[in-house]
Amino acid sequence: MQTTGVIPTTDRRPRSRWTPNRRRNLFGLLFVAPAVIFFGVFNLYPMARAFYVSLTSYDLLTPPRFIGLENYAYLLQDDRFRIALTNTFLFMIGTTVPLWVFSLGIALVMARQFRFKELYRTLYFMPVILSGVVVAIVWSLLYQENGLINTALSPFVKGTLFWLTSDQLAPWSIIIMAVWQGLGFYMVIFLAGLQNIPADLYAAASIDGANAWGRFRYITLPLIRPTALFVTVISLIGGFQTFTYQYVMTQGGPGDATNVIALLIYSAAFSYLKIGLASAMSMVMFAIIMILTLIQFRVLRTDNLSYV
Amino acid sequence: MSNLVASKPAVATRTTQRSGLQRAVRVLRWTVFYVLLSAGAIVMILPLIWMLSASLKEPSQIFSVPIQWVPDPVRWQNYSEALSTAPFGRYFFNSIFIGTCTTTSVLFFSSLAGFGFAKYTFPGRNVLFILILSTLMVPFQVIMVPLYLLMRDFHWLNSYLALIVPGAMSAFGIFLMRQFILTLPDELFDAARIDGSGEFGTFLRLVLPLSKPPLAALAIFTFLDSWNSLLWPLIVVNDDDLRPLSLGLAEFQTRYGTSYHYLMAASVVAVIPVILLFVLLQKQFIQGIVLTGLKS
């Protein structure tokens, strides 16, 4: 395609709308077309269908029956749905806060220079690459009555702790495991954010007499805000969709103590064949995530943070 | 960040003239530092070591108290027996096959679309970009059931198509590539055009080679994501020969859950290749996460 210079005037073809620029830009459209079509078919259409199905009663075996907002009315007074939402929020916050604190802490340590840093960084990162299924399987054995964890704690704790069969402990057992697995990942992200902070700022602060805590509070914390926002957002959104751990370890039990939204939707849809209800649940889930994300962006909004 | 340490030499030069007490304090501080750091590292690694140890034990010894870290006797048969009860080779192949197909597709189409969004202007460009980006907000559970219905309508249920196609493109990937390609100077593209390269040729010969860093990161993320996914295969797969490793392992646990030695052996087998790959490609892994963190 010739795009340089002027088109020779001997060209007898009528001046078309397709200028070289336009033709070129058409390629842009072509390039994004596959993606647009794909997301239309595999994302947007299913979303629309989910919304429609949420207004029906559908068991896959007989055609869907329109029932309006009945599913939603049901959910409003369904204890199990409320419990699942609570459990999910507990998991989200129960993992995000420790992850935030610990991974930032470790990142601060890793940002320094010391011997064997690479080795330690690898060790802390190792759990991240494991499959959630493997992690859940191994930890469910560690949590057994005679498992490693109870044995290690036995000198300090009286009696046996029932990690996965106590409704008080079970959610926390899963949270602890999730923090264990997620730590390395967020550590690395924080590390990246920390590396962006110019060293001279710290030097200047030192000269001005700031101590380590002061440097942390007035330089580090404000300047890692974008990273912090990123970490918070993905941790919360990921936490909201947690499924594998609960499915493999407790199946939502005991009672409904570890039943989370994703698991409830799965069993409503595929164990009880209540497709309409499951779709309604997922719509509520969607609304909640939207609200959450908007709130986060408001609260942690970082504008004009240029530090160079 | 090295400035946190930078202050130390200044102090050190002063203290070398003072008593050995200051030096002792420094040594103590570093010892405490390493002890704490190592304690943390051990907590990170201990479950894996336990898993390895248990995989070689007699079932009755797995929960023996006090803990015996080195099994006696070492039961190598756990592995051959566990692997013969379920087709782990097949599960592995499936995970690799699905992961590779998905990753190839994601890399190609993400860079293509990213290129389109970054270096071209056409009506509706921003709207389409935002639209695609907005799908990131949608939790999987929302589209999970309708996607299942769609697979049923296409007659793709219980086939590789259902496992690969819905994951064949990534909004995150498109975002990443677009952000990166935006940073490539326009002059490069103008030069290419002057040289007579077509648009697609430019994509192949200019964009792709230059995009190695984000592509590597995207490849790792996509492959890992595919490798670990459980919920979707759980829904669409019935046949044992189609099961990816995560699903195979979950089913193995349901069936042989109380044969702890087999369970641990199977888990070790599932984990070793990933760990090896990680140790080899460490730099890229971590660079990849750094990159995504920065770009976002």
Added chain:
Amino acid sequence: MEAHPPGKVNRRTFLAGTAAAAGGLLAAGVVEQAEAAGRLTSPVRDQVELTFWSHQFTPRETLDKIHIKEFERQNPGVKVNYTTYSEPGYETKLQTAMASGTGPDLFNLYTGVADPLVQGKTVAPVDPQAMGYASLAALKKQYLPGFLDGFTWNNTLYALPTEVSNYALYINKLHFIEAGLNPAKDYPRTWDDIVALSKKLLIVKNGKVLRRGFEFEYATANDWTGTEWDLAGMAYQLGGTVFNHDQTASLVNSPAWVRSLKVYYDFVHTYKLGYPAMPVCSVDFTNGKQGNVSMLLSGYWYAPSVRDTNKTVYKNLMTVQFPRFKDAKHSNGALMYAYAHFVNASSSATKQRLAWKLIETLDSHPAEYLAGAGLLQPRTSLLSSATYRNDPLIKPFLEDARTTPYRPSSTHLSEVQDAIRRAIQRSTQTAVPPQQSLDMAKADIDKILKGV
């Protein structure tokens, strides 16, 4: 950069490139086709492949496989693809597969969850002619009178039983003798006896429990289902039922149920004889040399499992009837249940006929399945078999079966079952008082029955 002639080549390369990339996706489809073709590859023309699903139970699978081979020999050109799935999970898999049109040609299924499949017209009525019988009446003659009622919906017979089961009490005689008890005289008749004997049989060393006298199933994750119906059986002894007479409401929080669940609760929390955190399979007769529990409730199909894994214990096994309450209104055991073979109504006519034929082959060896897998098929030919008459272990099961009702039938049975299961979990694992736990279950079930 090489110079390219303008226009067409670029479009070509673009299309070529996209096609090449889409190859990544096509590869999947191609492999898929190869797979499907591979499955059907055979030198014989007109090869028919039947897919047959069943739940996982090794002793039965062994026998099934033998008869499948026999069937394939008798019917050249037919190949049977037999797959088993572990429970829980199997029923979900099957349901969704049938509902989405990807189900197997025939399958073995717990009848309690078959309602939706029948009402949704996904399974076919029994075809006596395909099985080699002149008429339905001739087929029905093969079965003990009355038993086929459990497999009939809307006056049509849809399935044939592969097993009819209940739970009774297994006792390890060695443990009794060790504890100074006489198994023949001192075996438990009531739930109070169970508690008393458990105290005598408990062995604790250095703070570690080495053996328990008895254990309930506590419905921990991945346990098979059964305990809900032990509880229901106990409640029925006191007059309690799951539903009211027209299934519009649930009665699981009645005094009968509360008293029954209290037996579980007291066993764990008051007498401290039970350990709910242990998955049921590891408290087992076959654990270690002599097992680490002395008494267990289980089906008759448990005996062959013990025989295959621990001969010592098997030789010293005895069975007695399901314990009763001293003041029980009814004398019954754990509620009965059945599994049956069904055929997929959307399979081709040829496949359906072949499926029924296969079912006849599988189901015409009741003595074998009884002896080999402990599964009782209510066929008349069974009555004359030696196993049936001579096996001492089976007697309590048969005695209980005479006076015990079936588990109730309901379109929502899996959900109802889960609600009862959660009630048991709450009371045993997290010490929620039985009344409270069952009140919650009643609320859950009432909602389930109202449906959405």
